[in-house]
Amino acid sequence: MPISLEPGSEEHWLYLRQLAHYLRHSRQILAAWDHYSARHSDPETFQPHDEDAYGLRQQQRDADTLAAFGRVYYHADELVYVAEQQLAQLPASDRTRRYAWQVRELHEATERLYAVYNDWHTVRAALPESARPGTPAYEEPLAESYAEAWHYLDQWAIHGEAIFAVNALAERQSKTGAPMAVAAPPGYLAGSGDPAWVTAPLRRACGWSTAGDPLVPQVILTSPDQLAQLRIAPDPDPAQPRWTLRHAHHGDQRGWEITFDAQTPVEIIAAVTDTLTAPAPPPTASVDPYGPLRAAGWHAPRHHDGLTSPKGMSSPNGLARVDRIVDASGRSAGWVVETSVHNLPAIWRAYVDGDTPSHVTSALFGALADTTPLVRHPHRVPPLAVTHGSTSTRQVSTDSVAFAVRDRISALAQRNSVSPPAPPPAPASRRTR
Template sequence: MPPSPETVEVEYITPRHLAGGGDPAWITVPLHRACGWSHGDDPLMPRVILTSPDQKAQLRLDPAPDGQWWTLHHAPDRGRLAWYASFGAHTPVEIIAGFVDALTDPRPTRGKEADPYGPLRQAGWGPAPTENGLASPDATAYVQRPVGQETGPWVATATLSASRPVWQARFDEHTPPHLIAAFTAALAAPTPAIRTAPGRLPTRDPNRITRTEANVPVDLIAFALENRIRTLAARRSAHLAAPSTPRRPPAHPGRTR
């Protein structure tokens, strides 16, 4: 049945890592409107550049469909060397959001030395058959580090076969582990990705993906981004409004009551 004027046809795609890139606005608009990132404006270049309020992080979105479309560079900070992360054009924005939302979270972070493999093991990922690291149960995604190295860059790959990679995400060795863990948690999440343009899927093979069609209210789709922006903006506002812990006055040695 064709959608009514009040509904739009969407597809719920699992696994989400094979759902295609999605709308870049899911990342760029909240960064600007909810997290205070400034954006450059170069009408002669088809790219987006966003810079964090503290000027330490810069996200570049370059339309290179077969390359690393998203690249984030971060300056040295609090004893950590400069680092970068990048994501291929077909990396679902819902998965990138896990990383970016953790990066912009203003609250104190616990477990900064988190294990990026942890969320994958909890989701049932097992040892990759031919490479070190972990592979998804359906063998269409894996996360790994260089063979025999406990330190080094991390690479996440979604693939339809050994010769058909769909996208890669790359994190250099200095990327904070809790941010990579936030990415792997989003990667392994069972929640379907919603697509309103399902023709852009990297595959329609029913042995690889599950597609569920539905007609949903237009408002549900139209306001999803606004709801995301409000949630992230409220998180930032709550942090800015929180009273700081008052400092205790210095002790005066030799004085007694």
Template sequence: MPHDVDITLVAPRYLAGPGDPTWVTVPLHRACRWSTAEDPLVPRVILTSPDQLAQLRIDPDPDLDEPWWTLRHAHHGDQRAWSVTFEAPTPVEIIAAVTDALTDPAAPPTASGDPYETLRAAGWHALRHHDGRTSPEGMTSPDGLARVDRLVHEGGRSASWVVETSVPHLPTLWRAYLDGNTPPHLVAALFEALADETPLVREPHRVPQLAATHGRTSSGRVSAETLAFALEHRVAALAQRNAPTPPATPPSGPHVPKPRRAR
């Protein structure tokens, strides 16, 4: 018999905790045809794009003081090689925003305009230094718990991005790093995911304590079927997005017999 299960809705989403990695990996494999490199001796996950240019690597080592998630893309044409990393507690929905944008066949190669436009619309404001000065190169969330820094490198090299969620007087919750060659539309996708005010769904026992003390949580119940098929629906939607468009068929008109040759 169908039954309901308990869930917790967490906002803002950058406090929701990591979630299930399959939210990222399964759609890449099944909907976007990324291949897997399996090694039964290690828990590492490696997914490679069909064109062999992009690779997602997950190294879940609790003793490794390095990001768990690494997305790399090789040099191709006018696009320089780039990489993006996420630490283990990064919500998978934020990581998925980047991988979804990367694999979207309709995504623009570049994004124009102010990269902070989405954040400003959501109430984010310029970072303020200890001396009271504001920084045009950084933004912070309305609650002050998330921030984006644009690091301008010396020598005229392109600037990189650092995204960080932290609570005062406590270690950083998670950090993401996007190097200066990361395509602008991927940067924009990440910022849009940060600014999204839609709560994330988590199992009650997997909600971080900081989400309850510094964020907003609410309890609810959904059918077990809805929860179980959420990933399947996501895979189906991405598969449809990546399906080739069938060729247009010419409109059918009245049948006109071919003229017969006179003898």
């Protein structure tokens, strides 16, 4: 799956802070180990005085280092990828060549580290049922896995500063303005964009909380009332969605779910979360979800056999379509949104549960039909957007891109601070004689 982390995004800065924490912590762990090793080894032969105690202390060092790396682990490949992309845009010099060598070392260390992790899962699956955590049959192969991983973790401790150095050089170069591609309509071909467009306002303006387990490989955001949850998988299986929004059963409203593939533009996903978090009560009457599509010129799709389906809608250019799924009883079981070109794999898909409130579905379809140009980095625009859409390039400063997320957070925070209008008072009851 292609990596979608944007340099300078909120996620990027979060991952950099997590890496900085690891670098500080790993230095402390290594200093404590060096101190122990010097006191418990022969100064000339470097042989430990007590092999067993020394080995146990070494296992503790390995486990502590891996635990410190926990938050970095799931995004290490993204940090390396961004540094590689930044280096490719920097002028060649002795300094950048040295950084490039360090980043290559980190690239290899990360691949080896992921391989060690996968090997451990294979070993663990082959262990007998009696081998549980705390038993020698479990702890001994685990310690061997930690020992193998420690070398690659140490490579991150040695070369990790290069990630910050490359980012600083890239930021300095971008201060004068960096070219950004403006994806003209259709926006649904613009590519994924920065996940912070969705996640940052949910956290900062809508009060959603994140999961507290540093070893959870997914980003999990939960609404204040605990009814809604957004999951973002960092590296899903190609057949699995990256974004999953679930809402629990509440009152008369059944539980529902919407999923989005990795290349879904974040602006389309944000239209759903913005509607879900709106302070105004949802409309009492059902909303026609297809209304925004019809207004934008969408029509019943024409299949390749020349037939038309009354249960869906197709974009004017035929590159996006919405199919309505019905069950045997004729009840709507949901919708499938797909952007694709004939005879080519789909660019992205979204699945909308049939129990999703109609105004939420309508917001999704409205964003799908929106013709507002979307700003993307030139290297992040899918090729089909260039060949089948219309794009233009202009200079956009790094600050203006960063401020766009900030301004969006401020606007939603202000929206949420305004109390919805109170319902009209009930008429006073009259006394009857």
